[in-house]
Amino acid sequence: MSHAFDLTLLLLLTASALAAIRTKDLLGAVVIFSTYSLLLCLIWQHRGAPDVAMTEAAVGAGVTTVLFLVAIGKTVRRER
C-alpha cells in the first residue's frame, strides 16, 4: 500500500516536471513548478522528513514561486 502510494507520487512528480518544461506559457510553467514543489513536499512528509517538507513548502513552493512571478511580471509572459 505504502509502496504504491510512493510510486504514484514519484510518477506524478516526474509528470509535473515534464509538464513544467513543456508549457509555453511561463506563468503556467511556474504554477506547475510550484505544484511540483508541493508534491515533493508531500513525499518528504510521508518519508519522515517533516522539517525539509516544511522548508520546501515555505521556500521552494512559496518564496521561489513569488520571485518567479515578480520576474515574469517584469519581463514577458510567453516563451518564443
Added chain:
Amino acid sequence: MKRALTAALLVLLALPLLYAVAQLPPHGSASSPPYTHVSPRYLERGPVEAGAENVVTDVILNYRGFDTNGEVTVIFTALAAVLAVLLGVRKDAGPVAGEPRAMSPVSPVVSFVVRLLAPFVALFAIYVILNGHVSPGGGFQGGAIIGALVIVTTVIVGRSQAEALVPARARRLLQAAAPLTFVCIGIAGLLMFGDYLAFPRVADLAWLRTAWLIAIEMGIGVGGAAIIATIFWTMGDE
C-alpha cells in the same frame, strides 16, 4: 535536431548514473553506513547533549551549527548580490523603459481578508520559530512566513508607510541579523566554553542552552524575513 541530440546524450548520461546508484547501499536499509556511523550518536544523545528534542534542529544549530552559520551568510550574500545588481540605475535607461504600470487598486475583499488574517499568520510564524527545537520548523521557515506576511501587508497598506516605520540604518542591521546572531553566540561560546559556537553541555546550564537556541532561531527568523521582503521590494521596484 539539437533537442533530439541533447535527449540522446542525456539518456547516455543517465545509464551510468543509474548503474552506479543501483549499487548504493539499499534504500531504506538500517544497516547502511549512514545509519551505523555518525547518526546513531545524534539520535541517541542529541536531545540530552545538544538540547533540542527535534534532532534535526540539534544537527543544524548545534552539531553542525557552522554550516547554518554559512547558510545564513549565503542568504545575506543573495541580498547583497540582488542589491548590487539592481540598485542605482536610472529608471528610464535602456530600450525598454520601465513603463510605469498603473497600479490597479487592491480589491476590498482581499484587503479585508489580509487585515483579518494577518495577526493569526504572525502568531503562527512566531509559533513555528519558537517551537523549532521541539517540533518541525524553525527560524528560516518562520522567517519565510513573516517575510510573506510583510510582503502582502505592504501591498495592502502601501510601501512608503511601511518603510517609514524602520529607518534605513536599522533595516540594514535587521538584514544582517541572522549571521550576526550566529557570530555573537559563536563568540560567546568561544569565550565561555573554549570553542566557537560551543553550547553549554552541563545540565545546570540547560536553560542557557535553550535560550541560545531560541535566540538563534529568532535571529534567523527576523533576518530571513527582512531579507526576503527586501529582495521582493527591490525586484518589484526595478
Added chain:
Amino acid sequence: MLGLLWTNIDYAASVGLFCIGLYCVITKNNLIKKFIGLNIMESAIFAFVVALGVVDGGDAPIMGAGARPPFTNPIPQALILTGIVVAVSTTALALSLIIRIYRQCGTIEADELREME
C-alpha cells in the same frame, strides 16, 4: 541490476528528474525557462540526498513523548535545509539578472541576446 534499481527506485527517480532538468537548461531558449529547469535539477538532487536518510518504517527524528525507533537519519535532512536556502538565493540573483537583461536588451531569449552581442 534491475532488481537493485527497483529497491533504489527513489534514487532512479532523482536521476530521471536531474536529466529532465538538465535537458531544459540545455535546450530551452528562454532564460526564465532555463532557470525553471535548473530548479528542477536542484530539487532532484535534494530528493536524492533526503532519500539517503530514509529508513523503512522510520519516523521523524523528534524525541517527544511516545517517539519510538526507527527514526529517519537527521543528517541528510539538515544538509538539504541548507541546500534549499542556497537554491532560493541563487534563484533570487538569477531572476534579478534576468530582469536587468530584459530592461536593457528588450528580450530574454538566449539566441536573440547572442545576436545582439
Added chain:
Amino acid sequence: MSFSALLVGIIVVPLVGALLTPIVAGRNGNAAGPWSFGVMSLTSVIALLLLMHVVEVGPFSAYLGGWEPPYGIELRFDEFSASVSVICLLGTLAILFSFKYAAKELPAGRLRYYYTLLLLNLTGMLGFAVTGDLFNLFVFMEILSLSGYALVAVSGKPTAEMAAFKYLIMGAVSSLLVLFGIGLLYSLTGSLNMLDISRRLAGAPKAPAMLALAALAVGFLVKAGIFPVHIWLPDAHAIAPSPVSAMLSGLVVKIGLLGMVRVYQMYYGARVLDLSAFNTVLVWLGAIAIVMGAFFAIFQEDIKMMLAYSTISNVGYIVMGLGLASEYALIGAAVHIFNHAIIKAALFLGAGALIYQTGYRNLTDLRGVGRSMPLTTAAISVGAVSIVGIPPTAGFLCKWYIALGAFEAGQPFFGVVLVFGALFIFVYYIRMVNAFYFQEPVHPEILDATEPPMSMLVPVLVLAALCLVMGVLGRIPLTFIEPAVERLLAPLGG
C-alpha cells in the same frame, strides 16, 4: 591566543566585516572602501600567524562547537590551506585598487554592496581553504560563487549582466554536481569529515565511488574553467571590473583546483580506486587546455580577453600537473596555483590601470602607452615575462617542476606539450609588449596619459615586485609544500 581560535577568526573576521559594511559605509557608501581595507589587513595578520604556526608544527585543527570529528565540523589548516596567504594578499590589494576605480566605474548606490560582496567572496574562499568538512566546503563554495556572479554584473553594462548569467548557470550546475558527489560519498561512508571519509571509503563499492569522484571532479573543474567547459570564463573575467577580474582569475578559479586537491586527498588516502585512468583524462584535459587557451589568446584584440584566455591555458598547466601525479608535478602544480594568482592579478590590475587612464582596451588602441605610463607597463611586462616562465621570475620554477614531473611519470610527451604551450604564450605576450613599447601610437593623445593614482599604482607595483621576489625565493614554497605532497602520495597516507 590559541591557534584554534585564530583559525576560526580567519573566517569570522572578514564575515563580520562584510556584515557591517553596508551599515558603516555612510550615506554615500564612501567609507566602505577603507573599512574593508582595514578588515582585510587584520585578516592578513591572522593568515600570517597561521602560516607561521603550520610551518612550525604541521597541520592543526579547530573543532567547532567543541564536537570532535566526525560528529562536528572540523577546520583543518594544512600546507594546502596556506593559500589563505595569497587570498588575503590579493584581496587586500584588490580592495585598495578599488578605492578610485569603483567610485568612478560603478553606478551610484552600489558601492557599499560592491565592497560587501568582495568581503563575502574572500570569506568564502578563506573558509573553503581551511575547512575539513565536505559539506562545509560546499557552503563556502556557494558563498564565493554567489558573490562572484554578482561581482561580474556589478558594473551594470548589459554585456556584463549576460556574462554573469552565463557564469551563474554553469556555476549552479557545477555546484549541484558537487552536492551530488557529496551525497554519494555520504551514503557510502556515513560521514562528512574529509579525513574520516578517506578512512572509511576503502571498502566501498566501486561504481558509486567512481561516480562520486566524477561528479566532484566535473563540478570543481567547471569552476576552474578547464577547456571544454570554459565557455563562461573569458566573458566573465574580461567584462568584470578589473579588481574583480584579478580576484576571479587569480583566486576563484584556483578554488576549483583546490577542491580537486581535496578530492585527491580523500581518494589517494582511501586507495579505493585505481586512479590511473582518471589521471590520464586529467593530463589530456590539461594538455588540450594549455594549447587551446594559448591558441585563442593569440587572436584576441581586447587585452583583458587575452588575459582571460591565458588563465585557461594556465589552469591547464595545473590540471596537467595534478593528473601526472608524480611528486615533482604535484609540487609544481601546487606552487603554480600560488604563483599564477600573483602574476595574473598583477596583469589584470595593470591592464585595469591602463584602461582606467586611457579609456582604451584594445591592443591596437593601446600602442605606445609604454612611453606615457612607464611604471604600469613595466609592471605588466614583468608579469608577462613571469607568466611565460622565463627564469628568474616566479613562473619559471613551477613550470619547470611540472615538466620534470612529466619525465618522472614516464610521459615525456606532455613535457613537450608544456614547452610548446610556453612558446605560444610567449608569442602573444610579445605582441602585447611590442604594442606597448615599439609601435607608433594610433591615438596620439595616448602619449599624454599619466600614471594612475597611488591607490592603483601601488598594488600593481607590489604584485610585480612579488613576481620577481617569488622567482628568487622560489625554493621556499616548493620545500614548504613538499611534505604535504609526500603525505598525499604515500601509501595509506592522508
